[in-house]
Amino acid sequence: MAERYYQKDMECASREEMVALQNERLVAQVKHVWDNVPYYRKKMEEKGVTPDDIKGIEDLHKLPFLTKDDLREAYPYGLLAKPLADCVRIQSTSGTTGKRVVAFYTQHDVDLWEDCCARAIVAAGGTNEDVCQVAYGYGLFTGGPGMNGGSHKVGCLTLPMSSGNTDRQLQFMTDLGATIICCTPSYAEYLAESIHERGLRDQIKLKAGIFGAEAWSEEMRHDIEAQLGLKAYDIYGLTETSGPGVAFECSEQTGMHINEDHFIAEIIDPDTLEVLPEGSQGELVFTSITKEAFPLLRYRTKDITVLSREKCSCGRTLVKMHKPMGRSDDMLIVKGVNVFPSQIEAVLLENGYPANYQIVVDRVNHSDTIEVLVEMTPEIFSDSLGHITEMEKELVSALKAMLGIYAKVRLVEPKSIARSEGKAVRVIDKRKI
């Protein structure tokens, strides 16, 4: 089947066309921010940069960075670049770590954001014949509203389910014949488990899932695809830069295309803050060149990834970002070693365990400890009698090979780890309590 695009002229533009567009939009955006955001203007002045110094993307590196701390400091209105009379919406982060981040949107901003989400749905094979079940949370969280708007633009019949209420999710999914599901990957796993338990597998018509808002491993992708009989696509975004749809996966499923007509991506060394050459692993930095109300320049995402301009079989020319190893917010430092929950998840799935696990980090006698609670499936549980210690030992050595440190493993009974309907709680760090 021929590849379909939502906005082909942008998604398949030549590199020259895209650079010309980015140059023009960046110059205008820097001027807009300079004129309307005193907070950022001051940062530019401190660095000795004025809008005249920015002639195109090759000058991007001259601009100062923004971090989450800036957003907290400027809360709530300090980075707003439009009069409130022109703003129609806010969205916000969950605020689990400190003060919330509030992002503002004009109607034009909402429109472009929904276009980005529509690109993701079309790239996942969505058309106006589809029934798209949006099971991300609605409200302040960007997941539900973003995908809802994108689904409307594509012309799908949209089921605005929001997260949770699994019985109702499954009823609508089967009664209305949902073909596309949008939710967190951990909730997709939970839905798959519930479908299996209720014997509904043959009533499910899903062909594609668009899963984001948390880091997930390639092993988890294969598991969800096998269990739900669909193709699982990754999607990336963050509240600060509008929400889901900053980058999206295509049929090749080898990374996410960044919507470069709206966002310029850079990779920097998080320690020296130097821009790294293409293909290097480092921290992802975004500059939004079309946002009116909340236009962040050089925003440090803290996500560690790699950009690639290798030709993609889907025909899109937009640069691709690899699946981030995990938000550096999610990264644990245990005994001086960087540990991402997604690495642990990969080991568990490779060894035949489900993605129901919890990582408990503690400090005992001034030394870090890490324990992984792993839930057994009913099948593993009934086969495990007398073998538990052996099975735990096997996982300990597999984890040691991946992480380089000793992690205690405890296999626990089926259903003993709480399920999540939104973002899963994978880590309990008692060192912070």
Ligand SMILES: [Zn+2]
């Ligand atoms: Zn592609």
